[in-house]
Amino acid sequence: MKKLTxxxxxxxxxxxxxxxxxLGKVVGRTSVSTRPYRHSKNQLLGAxxxxxxxxxxxxxxxxxxxxxxxxxxxxxxxxxxxxxxxxPNISGWKNVPLxxxxxTRLGIKTFLENDVNLITLGEWKYGxxxxxxxxxxxxxxTGVGGGLIINNQLYRGAGFVAGEIGHxxxxxxxxxxGCGGYGCLxxxxxxxxxxxxxxxxxxxxxxxxxxxxxxxxxxxxRATLFWREMATHIGNGLAGVVNLLNPARIIIxxxxxxxxxxxxPRIRQVIKQRALKIPASTVKIVRTQLGDDAGIIGAQVLxxxxx
Amino acid sequence: MKKLTxxxxxxxxxxxxxxxxxLGKVVGRTSVSTRPYRHSKNQLLGAxxxxxxxxxxxxxxxxxxxxxxxxxxxxxxxxxxxxxxxxPNISGWKNVPLxxxxxTRLGIKTFLENDVNLITLGEWKYGxxxxxxxxxxxxxxTGVGGGLIINNQLYRGAGFVAGEIGHxxxxxxxxxxGCGGYGCLxxxxxxxxxxxxxxxxxxxxxxxxxxxxxxxxxxxxRATLFWREMATHIGNGLAGVVNLLNPARIIIxxxxxxxxxxxxPRIRQVIKQRALKIPASTVKIVRTQLGDDAGIIGAQVLxxxxx
Numbered sequence: 001m002k003k004l005t006x007x008x009x010x011x012x013x014x015x016x017x018x019x020x021x022x023l024g025k026v027v028g029r030t031s032v033s034t035r036p037y038r039h040s041k042n043q044l045l046g047a048x049x050x051x052x053x054x055x056x057x058x059x060x061x062x063x064x065x066x067x068x069x070x071x072x073x074x075x076x077x078x079x080x081x082x083x084x085x086x087x088p089n090i091s092g093w094k095n096v097p098l099x100x101x102x103x104t105r106l107g108i109k110t111f112l113e114n115d116v117n118l119i120t121l122g123e124w125k126y127g128x129x130x131x132x133x134x135x136x137x138x139x140x141x142t143g144v145g146g147g148l149i150i151n152n153q154l155y156r157g158a159g160f161v162a163g164e165i166g167h168x169x170x171x172x173x174x175x176x177x178g179c180g181g182y183g184c185l186x187x188x189x190x191x192x193x194x195x196x197x198x199x200x201x202x203x204x205x206x207x208x209x210x211x212x213x214x215x216x217x218x219x220x221x222r223a224t225l226f227w228r229e230m231a232t233h234i235g236n237g238l239a240g241v242v243n244l245l246n247p248a249r250i251i252i253x254x255x256x257x258x259x260x261x262x263x264x265p266r267i268r269q270v271i272k273q274r275a276l277k278i279p280a281s282t283v284k285i286v287r288t289q290l291g292d293d294a295g296i297i298g299a300q301v302l303x304x305x306x307x
Numbered sequence: 308m309k310k311l312t313x314x315x316x317x318x319x320x321x322x323x324x325x326x327x328x329x330l331g332k333v334v335g336r337t338s339v340s341t342r343p344y345r346h347s348k349n350q351l352l353g354a355x356x357x358x359x360x361x362x363x364x365x366x367x368x369x370x371x372x373x374x375x376x377x378x379x380x381x382x383x384x385x386x387x388x389x390x391x392x393x394x395p396n397i398s399g400w401k402n403v404p405l406x407x408x409x410x411t412r413l414g415i416k417t418f419l420e421n422d423v424n425l426i427t428l429g430e431w432k433y434g435x436x437x438x439x440x441x442x443x444x445x446x447x448x449t450g451v452g453g454g455l456i457i458n459n460q461l462y463r464g465a466g467f468v469a470g471e472i473g474h475x476x477x478x479x480x481x482x483x484x485g486c487g488g489y490g491c492l493x494x495x496x497x498x499x500x501x502x503x504x505x506x507x508x509x510x511x512x513x514x515x516x517x518x519x520x521x522x523x524x525x526x527x528x529r530a531t532l533f534w535r536e537m538a539t540h541i542g543n544g545l546a547g548v549v550n551l552l553n554p555a556r557i558i559i560x561x562x563x564x565x566x567x568x569x570x571x572p573r574i575r576q577v578i579k580q581r582a583l584k585i586p587a588s589t590v591k592i593v594r595t596q597l598g599d600d601a602g603i604i605g606a607q608v609l610x611x612x613x614x
Contacts, residue, residue, distance in 0.1 A: 076585065134465050146551070150457050157553025158441050159589035167583055168547040171478050172540070181546065181581045233479070239488065240475040240547060244453070246464025274488045276474055278383065282466040 003067040005303045006052065006108070007296030009115060010034070010073045012089040015048060017055055018296035019066075022304070024126035026293055030055045034090065041092035049105055068307050069102060069110040070299025072118035078160055082112050111306045115295055116163065117154055119253060119288070120147025122298030127289035128251045136247045137288070138165050139254035140234075144186040148245070154302075166190070170236055185237040189230055191256065201226055209259060216262055227262035234263065235270025238285075242271055246279040253288030260287050310374040312610045313359065313415070314603030316422060317341070317380045319396040322355060324362055325603035326373075329611070331433035333600055337362045341397065348399035356412055375614050376409060376417040377606025379425035385467055389419050418613045420461075422602055423470065426560060426595070427454025428461055429605030434596035435558045443554045444595070445472050446561035447541075451493040455552070461609075473497070477543055492544040496537055498563065508533055516566060523569055534569035541570065542577025545592075549578055553586040560595030567594050 004027065009016040012034060019028040032051045037044035052069075056062070075087035082099020102110040113121075120129075120137035129135045129149065137147040144166030148155040155162055166186035167179050174183020187193060198207045201222050202215065215223035238250060252260070252267075264285060272280050290297055311334065316323040319341060326335035339358045344351035359376075363369070382394035389406020409417040420428075427436075427444035436442045436456065444454040451473025455462040462469055473493035474486050481490015494500060505514045508529050509522065522530035545557060559567070559574075571592060579587050597604055 134462075148551075150462055151460060153458060155441075155457055155552075157586065157589075158555035159553050159585045161583065161585045161589075162551065162553040164550040164553075164583055164586070167550040169543060169581060170476075172543045179583055181550075181583070236476060236479045241551065243471040243474040243488075244455075244469065244548065244551065245462075246466050246469040246471075248465035274476060276468065276471055276486055276488070278466045278468045279464065279471070282464075 004061070004065060005300040006055075006066050006069045007118075007299030008048070008052075008069060008071040009118065009295035009299075010048075010071065010087075010090075011115070012038075012074060015051065016292070016296055017051055018293065018299075019055065019059060019061070020297055020300040022300070024122075024297050024300055026296060028055060028059045029296075030058075039091055041096065044090070044092075045101065049102075052106060063107050066108050068303035069106070069108050070113065070118065070296075070302040071098070071102070071110065072113055072115035072295045072299065073098075074115045076161065077112050077114050079111065079113050079156065080160070082110070084112065109303075109307060111299075111302050113154075113298075113302055114147075114160070114163075116145035117147045117156070118296075118298035118302060119290075119294040120149060120163075120251075120298065121154055121301040122290050122294040122296075123251050123253070123288055124149045125301045126297055127294060128286045129249055132249045134245070134247045135249040135251060136163075136165070136241055136245060137251045137253065138238075140189065140191075140252065140256035141254040142191045144190055144254075150245075165237065165241060168237055168240060170233060185233065188233040189237075189256075194226075194230055194256075198226060209256065213259060213262070227259065228266055231263040231266035232270055235267040236274065238267065239271050239274035239280075242275040242279045242283050247283055249284045249286060251286055251288055253294065257287055311368070311372060312607040313362075313373050313376045314425075314606030315355070315359075315376060315378040316425065316602035316606075317355075317378065317394075317397075318422070319345075319381060322358065323599070323603055324358055325600065325606075326362065326366060326368070327604055327607040329607070331429075331604050331607055333603060335362060335366045336603075337365075346398050348403065351397070351399075352408065356409075359413060370414045373415050375610035376413070376415050377420065377425065377603075377609040378405070378409070378417065379420055379422035379602045379606065380405075381422045383468065384419050384421050386419050386421075386463065387467070389417070391419065416610075416614060418606075418609050420605075420609055421454075421467070421470075423452035424454045424461055424463070425603075425605035425609060426597075426601040427456060427470075427558075427605065428608040429597050429601040429603075430558050430560070430595055431456045432608045433604055434601060435593045436556055439556045441552070441554045442556040442558060443470075443472070443548055443552060444558045444560065445545075447496065447498075447559065447563035448561040449498045451497055452561075457552075472544065472548060475544055475547060477540060492540065495540040496544075496563075501533075501537055501563075505533060516563065520566060520569075534566065535573055538570040538573035539577055542574040543581065545574065546578050546581035546587075549582040549586045549590050554590055556591045556593060558593055558595055560601065564594055 076085035146165030171183035383392035453472030478490035
């Protein structure tokens with residue numbers, strides 16, 4: 001039997017588990033809600049182990065059939081030592097030697113990575129970045145995350161936190177960001193902030209992106225302006241990335257990228273206007289292709305690279 | 308006889324040539340003024356060839372003693388095809404196959420690179436970046452240039468123009484930059500702009516950095532403010548670089564870095580205030596160590612890597 005990878009994508013809402021073959025296809029999956037275990041590290045760990053065991057037995061698999069586990073986590077991870085340093089949205093996870101715990105309990109080699117880095121690996125190998133040596137992946141959501149592939153390798157940086165595109169400042173004096181900095185890209189285009197702005201623009205408290213898309217289809221000029229401003233901020237941030245890194249491709253993902261029709265033309269225009277001629281004309285701006293599976297598919301890439 | 312590298316650093320004012328041994332030491336040197344040949348490609352080429360030949364014969368060397376030529380150029384270079392695409396400050400250099408020309412005329416293997424990339428290679432291997440896997444080099448002068456070492460390799464980008472830190476925007480709406488963008492770092496801290504500003508602040512037309520240093524020593528508060536504002540702009544730009552790339556070191560060079568005493572403490576403070584905690588605490592901000600020789604020493608690193 002061909003060896004499979006077990007990909008695990010830990011999110012604030014749920015944990016997705018997938019069995020991925022060596023062609024990057026998901027051949028079995030399950031998920032666990034994170035919410036009941038948000039405040040107890042051991043309960044979350046227990047639920048995770050139970051989910052792994054039930055997925056394997058359901059598929060008639062033993063640990064010998066799994067070449068490795070790749071796990072993506074929403075926070076600070078030390079992939080070299082296999083330690084979860086800190087998860088901002090799941091309490092109790094501080095300096096947890098998760099690699100060692102899972103290897104001891106499951107007997108399967110395990111590798112940890114930041115969740116956006118796993119998505120980046122997945123998109124690079126099997127998605128929108130296939131065959132591209134140098135690329136940037138950005139995820140737009142409540143947070144704005146990023147991952148970098150440089151010379152066909154995931155680039156982690158000296159402290160394993162490279163790729164924080166969401167915290168590149170757009171302005172020298174700007175609004176305070178949750179990170180403690182000022183004027184960060186995330187502070188302009190993170191979901192919370194754009195929806196707060198939309199609530200004011202459209203005079204509606206609980207507005208969401210579906211509403212705004214509907215307004216756009218109805219030809220509402222305020223909706224046009226809303227997308228234009230958001231795309232301008234994203235384009236301004238990416239112009240700096242384009243000039244600094246001269247990537248061949250920028251892959252945009254996350255829930256908000258479903259609005260690519262309203263965002264991407266303006267993002268491309270701003271990059272063309274503001275970035276240097278050569279890097280602006282070298283770069284292609286595209287959507288992610290693997291959707292919600294990017295992380296678990298990326299786990300296969302990580303494990304195959306590490307083992 | 309131990310093989311030597313011939314390093315050539317082409318600048319707008321002069322061309323420096325140096326014989327560099329395999330310990331990164333310059334063991335012979337000469338230079339040619341660029342000015343008389345600024346408008347004729349062939350004359351500049353002739354002067355360069357003559358300088359190479361006279362340096363070799365002066366040192367009793369033959370082409371067999373030279374393992375390769377590394378040449379740094381102030382502009383757009385295609386290092387893979389060995390072509391000088393464009394030099395903004397030396398006219399007549401458009402799509403010149405300089406590698407082929409020099410190899411044919413001199414019979415020595417030749418490698419081309421952007422000048423700041425050569426400085427970066429030199430500082431990484433023999434200067435302020437020794438032993439560092441991931442670093443950023445920034446040169447402050449009329450232009451603000453940059454070079455990136457990632458995973459112990461020079462990172463060139465998809466169009467060979469990576470590292471343009473000087474053209475990262477500091478503000479979404481900012482003054483027009485020579486590159487066609489707006490609010491670029493260079494537009495705030497390039498020599499021309501800071502000296503224009505200084506002329507106003509100090510009510511003196513032809514002020515230079517030596518004057519401003521003198522004012523600082525005299526305790527002039529306007530001089531203190533001048534450096535502080537300049538360092539704040541640099542720090543704001545580098546905060547974005549730090550969050551995106553999480554480098555272990557940022558090496559600052561160029562003429563302006565002679566004022567490190569007035570600039571560096573504030574640059575470090577701004578990075579600490581604005582960048583994320585981990586990358587801000589990982590990075591060390593240091594001066595270049597090789598001074599004007601960084602480019603020709605970097606040529607040795609380039610040639611040794613390529614041959």
